[in-house]
Amino acid sequence: MAKYVIQTERGVPPRGAYSQGWRAGDFLFVTGTGPIDPATGELAGNSIEQQTEQTIDNISAILAADGASLSDVVKVNVHLSDTSLFARYNQVYARRFTQPYPARTTVGSDLGHTPGMLIEIDCIAYRMNQKGRQSKGTPKKKKKKKKSRAGTRQRRRSKPA
Secondary structure (H helix, E strand, O other): OOEEEEOOOOOOOOOOOOOOEEEEOOEEEEEEEOOEOOOOOOEOOOOHHHHHHHHHHHHHHHHHOOOOOHHHEEEEEEEEOOHHHHHHHHHHHHHHOOOOOOEEEEEEOOOOOOOOOOEEEEEEEEOOOOOOOOOOOOOOOOOOOOOOHHHHHHHHHHOOO
């Protein structure tokens, strides 16, 4: 199974010891992503609607870097700084993701590590690996040993007539 990191300049650069995403076989794992504008490195918007849009744009950019899209997402985890924002964020989410919607968990979380941040989203997508990349350290498949022709002849001779 191929395993490799996904990195794009269209997404927010990591601000810590983590990667934007990983592919493992046919699954893509996108890191917890917030409403940071990749061009400026600053928080995008003050409302939950603006921040949800930017966060989903960031996720979409990471997925696109490996040929996937929001329609390939099968599981989403959402962290809201205030659960009373659920209905407003859900309106944007329902417009950006399509039916059948991914499985989703939404929880209230302390997002104080970035003042003013109202939302963070991570996700898992499923898409067949079209690139055929093989990561370093992935063992190559062993070739099967060919049976000798002599062994085949002996078996044929031993069959009753």
